[in-house]
Structures are given as structure tokens and as C-alpha cells.
Amino acid sequence: MxxxxxxxxxxxxxxxxxxxxxxxxxxxxxxxxxxxxxxxxxxxxxxxxxxxxxxxxxxxxxxxxxxxxxxxxxxxxxxxxxxxxxxxxxxxxxxxxxxxxxxxxxxxxxxxxxxxxxxxxxxxxxxxxxxxxxxxxxxxxxxxxxxxxxxxxxxxxxxxxxxxxxxxxxxxxxxxxxxxxxxxxxxNLATATKETKQTIMSKIGLPLDKKVILYAPTFREYERDKKFNCVIAPPIDFEEWEKKIGDEYIILLRVHYEVAKVLNVKVNNSFVYNVSDYPILNDLMIASDMLISDYSSIYFDYSILERPMLCYAYDYEKYIEKRGMYFDIRKFFLGGTTEEELLDVIKDFSYEENLRLVRKFRNNYVENYGxxxxxxxxxxxxxxxxx
Structure with a gap:
């Protein structure tokens, strides 16, 4: 097939x-x-x-x-x-x-x-x-x-x-x-509570004393290997992430099901958890405190939780040329086009400003849920x- x-x-x-x-x-x-x-x-x-x-x-x-x-x-x-x-x-x-x-x-x-x-x-x-x-x-x-x-x-x-x-x-x-x-x-995103979040964190095996960032980039169907497998090579050095934000955060890495391989990303069990094979995406959303994505529809779903979202659009111009989008997602969220910009936003994070942007986005695009x-x-x- x-x-x-x-x-x-x-x-x-x-x-x-x-x-x-x-x-x-x-x-x-x-x-x-x-x-x-x-x-x-x-x-x-x-x-x-x-x-x-x-x-x-x-x-x-x-x-x-x-x-x-x-x-x-x-x-x-x-x-x-x-x-x-x-x-x-x-x-x-x-x-x-x-x-x-x-x-x-x-x-x-x-x-x-x-x-x-x-x-x-x-x-x-x-x-x-x-x-x-x-x-x-x-x-x-x-x-x-x-x-x-x-x-x-x-x-x-x-x-x-x-x-x-x-x-x-x-x-x-x-x-x-x-x-x-x-x-x-x-x-179940509409009814998630603090208790639900902690229960799921324990189920996944995450430390309860750290904030959780869910990084969920979408696939690039125009980047495939000879066997037609989707590949992804985000410009990310998680060792640098750990140095800058590791005292406060851990990362859940969730790549799209179309992606067969994750390239140039080193994963360890203390800071970066590769949960790409975890069967229930909603668990990962509920367990996290913040979402980072690029051009994924996960933004719409995650907005129901009313939690911070950031946009890491490192290849925006190429993605627009190869796939195309209905609107510029970068206009809705804080984030960056480089790893340094993204980490600076996380370090100097404005929770209330971010939630204001999330609510505005949800009001525009998610009318019904629950x-x-x-x-x-x-x-x-x-x-x-x-x-």
C-alpha cells in the first residue's frame, strides 16, 4: 500500500x-x-x-x-x-x-x-x-x-x-x-483536572517536580527516504536545552505517526522522553504544562486545555512553498525561528500573555468541544x- x-x-x-x-x-x-x-x-x-x-x-x-x-x-x-x-x-x-x-x-x-x-x-x-x-x-x-x-x-x-x-x-x-x-x-481534554494530570504523569513515569513541555512537530511529506519513510531533522540540540531550562523542565518528544525516523535528535531518559510510540496522545497533552509545535493541528486541540503554546517555525518559508498553509501560525503564538530564540522565550516566559494569545486562538478556531x-x-x- x-x-x-x-x-x-x-x-x-x-x-x-x-x-x-x-x-x-x-x-x-x-x-x-x-x-x-x-x-x-x-x-x-x-x-x-x-x-x-x-x-x-x-x-x-x-x-x-x-x-x-x-x-x-x-x-x-x-x-x-x-x-x-x-x-x-x-x-x-x-x-x-x-x-x-x-x-x-x-x-x-x-x-x-x-x-x-x-x-x-x-x-x-x-x-x-x-x-x-x-x-x-x-x-x-x-x-x-x-x-x-x-x-x-x-x-x-x-x-x-x-x-x-x-x-x-x-x-x-x-x-x-x-x-x-x-x-x-x-x-476528555475539556474535563481534565490537576488530579488527572498527576495521575497520567505517574502512569507515564514522569517526575512530578518538573514542568513538562510537549514538543510535537508535524511531518514533512516532501522529505522521505528511498523506502518512502517520512524523515524529520529539526535543528535541535537537546543538550543545550537541558543546560538552559533543564532545572525547571523536562521534554516529551512526540513525532507525527507519519514520521518513521527522528534524525539529529539525541534522547535521554532524564530530560527528553521519546513518547512517539505512546498510544494515547491526549494523555501526553494532559500531562504537559506547555506545547511546542510548528504547523500541526495539535494547536487546536491543545487550546481546549487553556495552557501555554509556542511556535517553533524553523523552516516556515520552505514549508509554505512545499505544502502551504491557510494562515500564518507565527502571528498567533510566541516562539521563534531559531533554537536560541525559542529557548529565550521559554526562559523569560510570560504566562498571562501566553494564555491571552491561546484564548484568542481558541475563540477563533474551536467553537465546540466537550x-x-x-x-x-x-x-x-x-x-x-x-x-
């Missing part, structure tokens, strides 16, 4: 042949009114909004008679309550998708193809608010070319009108299909309930 994704002629063949075959098979396969298919990040994880919806759904007796199925690249790596698991990109996966009464995902179910079951309600939560260019706004020269498939979603959740307006246009989805209720994955899971479940049930 990695090869198909990044070699355009091969993807074109895959798309037309695969879509044609599945759209014939769907008239042979009998739909099941009580089957719901879940998939997160294309089968990579058991997390995010689909997991939040699933774990509430299995507590809801209205769904007791529903068959709940999760799709993963490697099902043996996961343990889930109640439901069964299948492997993505298998015949069983595509047959299950065609039979399903409902799809719940935060990305796409179709695996780069164009098909939908005859009786399928497609509920998509997506996985973030757009800051970088998306869909048809992405340059034709970008290596991460878009899928040819039409978005056949019935409902897509959003955190704001800003988000819904952009996704409607770039994914060619009717604006009325957007449910501006927030993202289910962010509900109850998205319950709203999503009600919406799904209303649309698929068995008579």
Missing part, C-alpha cells in the same frame, strides 16, 4: 480496477442492518474519535444487538473490548465494508478506492482542524497526491465553522453534511436504528 500510495501511475490502475470490482460485488453482497465497521488512521491504531465513540457505544444498551468490527493492519497487535477484529486490505475487509450499515472513521474507509455499501451510513470524524493545505488545495507537485475517490460521507464532525467551510470545499462535501459539535477525542461523543452516538443511532 505504501508503494501504491506514492507511485501515481500504479495508484491510478489500483483505483480504477479496485473501484470497478467492488462496485460490482456490492450488488452481490447482502447488507447487514446491525453491522458497524470502525477504523482509525486507516488501520494503524485503536485510538482517536472512533475509539471514543466505540467505547461509549458498547456501554449503550441500544447497541447490544449490533455487531461491532474493528479493522487494523495487524490485528494481533491489539486487544479490544467486545467486538471482533479484521485485517485491512483483505477480502474480508472489503466484504465487511460493503455489508456494514455504518462506517465510523477519522480518515477514510475506502483505502484509496471509491465504493460504498448499498445501505451504509458513513460517519467521519476526521482527525484534526486544517492549518496546512488539504485536499484539492494541495499543490500538484506535492508528493502526497490526493485520492481520486469522491467523499461519500453522510456526516462529518467539525470543531468550528472555519473547519467545516474548508473541508466542505477541499473535499467537495456538501456543507450541510457537517456536524459542528467538536471532535469526540477531545471531550460533548462530541454523545452527540455523535445520538446521530449514528438516529440514522441506523433497526425497526
Amino acid at each position: 505504501t508503494i501504491v500510495k506514492f507511485i501515481k501511475p500504479l495508484y491510478t490502475i489500483y483505483y480504477w480496477v479496485g473501484s470497478f470490482v467492488l462496485n460490482i460485488i456490492k450488488f452481490i453482497v447482502k447488507p447487514e442492518d446491525n453491522l458497524i465497521l470502525f477504523i482509525s488512521f486507516g488501520g494503524k491504531k485503536y485510538d482517536d474519535s472512533p475509539m471514543m465513540i466505540y467505547e461509549e457505544m458498547i456501554k449503550d444498551d441500544r447497541f447490544d444487538n449490533y455487531k461491532l468490527v474493528w479493522a487494523f493492519h495487524n490485528p494481533k497487535d491489539f486487544v479490544i473490548p467486545r467486538g471482533r477484529m479484521i485485517k485491512t486490505d483483505s477480502l474480508e475487509y472489503y466484504i465487511t465494508a460493503l455489508k456494514a450499515r455504518c462506517w465510523v472513521t477519522n480518515s477514510r474507509v475506502e483505502r484509496g478506492l471509491s465504493f460504498k455499501g448499498r445501505n451504509t451510513f458513513y460517519f467521519n470524524t476526521w482527525h484534526g482542524t486544517p492549518i496546512k493545505k488539504m485536499g484539492k488545495d494541495i499543490s500538484n507537485n506535492n508528493k502526497s497526491f490526493g485520492s481520486k475517490a469522491k467523499w461519500n460521507v453522510d456526516i462529518m464532525t467539525a470543531q468550528s465553522k472555519y473547519e467545516a467551510d474548508i473541508f466542505s470545499r477541499v473535499f467537495n462535501i456538501e456543507r450541510e453534511r457537517f456536524l459542528v459539535c467538536g471532535l469526540p477525542r477531545n471531550d 460533548s462530541a461523543t454523545s452527540v455523535s452516538i445520538e446521530t449514528i443511532y438516529k440514522n441506523i436504528k433497526m425497526k
Whole structure:
């Protein structure tokens, strides 16, 4: 699938042949009114909004008679309550998708193809608010070319009108299909307390006497190795960070799931904790006292916590040229374009000034949060309930 994704002629063949075959098979396969298919990040994880919806759904007796199925690249790596698991990109996966009464995902179910079951309600939560260019706004020269498939979603959740307006246009989805209720994955950010923070810090194994900085840069899809792995080489010397701020802070390093390797970054267990493989991003946000990122949609989610955020945009001009953004994130937050500037801001930190900027950002871009899971479940049930 990695090869198909990044070699355009091969993807074109895959798309037309695969879509044609599945759209014939769907008239042979009998739909099941009580089957719901879940998939997160294309089968990579058991997390995010689909997991939040699933774990509430299995507590809801209205769904007791529903068959709940999760799709993963490697099902043996996961343990889930109640439901069964299948492997993505298998015949069983595509047959299950065609039979399903409902799809719940935060990305796409179709695996780069164009098909939908005859009786399928497609509920998509997506996985973030757009800051970088998306869909048809992405340059034709970008290596991460878009899928040819039409978005056949019935409902897509959003955190704001800003988000819904952009996704409607770039994914060619009717604006009325957007449910501006927030993202289910962010509900627990709205209810996080000091006690929650300390519990999670202990769970991760962090010292309770230090402030925690979460450094979460996004990936650069235009920087890949010969095996199509994303790479990232931020100009960072964490030894210098430790000298300047190590008495007060520790660092949680969280790179995007697209990034296969972290280059030029030395990690130690006393100051820098590499938590890139930690399964629950919300835990890391709640455990931290401050966020540093670049062009990641994590800013929108983290703003719900109402904690300081800094922007380290060391390659802003290159990123604008190669990927593009909807607005200049540097105008919203303190930070810098060099490591020295960033460390100076952290050392001379103005907490109240930073929170003022965070609140302004949240008011602009995150209109709804806190109850998205319950709203999503009600919406799904209303649309698929068995008579």
C-alpha cells in the first residue's frame, strides 16, 4: 500500500480496477442492518474519535444487538473490548465494508478506492482542524497526491465553522453534511483536572517536580527516504536545552505517526522522553504544562486545555512553498525561528500573555468541544436504528 500510495501511475490502475470490482460485488453482497465497521488512521491504531465513540457505544444498551468490527493492519497487535477484529486490505475487509450499515472513521474507509455499501451510513470524524493545505488545495507537485475517490460521507464532525467551510470545499462535501459539535477525542481534554494530570504523569513515569513541555512537530511529506519513510531533522540540540531550562523542565518528544525516523535528535531518559510510540496522545497533552509545535493541528486541540503554546517555525518559508498553509501560525503564538530564540522565550516566559494569545486562538478556531461523543452516538443511532 505504501508503494501504491506514492507511485501515481500504479495508484491510478489500483483505483480504477479496485473501484470497478467492488462496485460490482456490492450488488452481490447482502447488507447487514446491525453491522458497524470502525477504523482509525486507516488501520494503524485503536485510538482517536472512533475509539471514543466505540467505547461509549458498547456501554449503550441500544447497541447490544449490533455487531461491532474493528479493522487494523495487524490485528494481533491489539486487544479490544467486545467486538471482533479484521485485517485491512483483505477480502474480508472489503466484504465487511460493503455489508456494514455504518462506517465510523477519522480518515477514510475506502483505502484509496471509491465504493460504498448499498445501505451504509458513513460517519467521519476526521482527525484534526486544517492549518496546512488539504485536499484539492494541495499543490500538484506535492508528493502526497490526493485520492481520486469522491467523499461519500453522510456526516462529518467539525470543531468550528472555519473547519467545516474548508473541508466542505477541499473535499467537495456538501456543507450541510457537517456536524459542528467538536471532535469526540477531545471531550476528555475539556474535563481534565490537576488530579488527572498527576495521575497520567505517574502512569507515564514522569517526575512530578518538573514542568513538562510537549514538543510535537508535524511531518514533512516532501522529505522521505528511498523506502518512502517520512524523515524529520529539526535543528535541535537537546543538550543545550537541558543546560538552559533543564532545572525547571523536562521534554516529551512526540513525532507525527507519519514520521518513521527522528534524525539529529539525541534522547535521554532524564530530560527528553521519546513518547512517539505512546498510544494515547491526549494523555501526553494532559500531562504537559506547555506545547511546542510548528504547523500541526495539535494547536487546536491543545487550546481546549487553556495552557501555554509556542511556535517553533524553523523552516516556515520552505514549508509554505512545499505544502502551504491557510494562515500564518507565527502571528498567533510566541516562539521563534531559531533554537536560541525559542529557548529565550521559554526562559523569560510570560504566562498571562501566553494564555491571552491561546484564548484568542481558541475563540477563533474551536467553537465546540466537550460533548462530541454523545452527540455523535445520538446521530449514528438516529440514522441506523433497526425497526
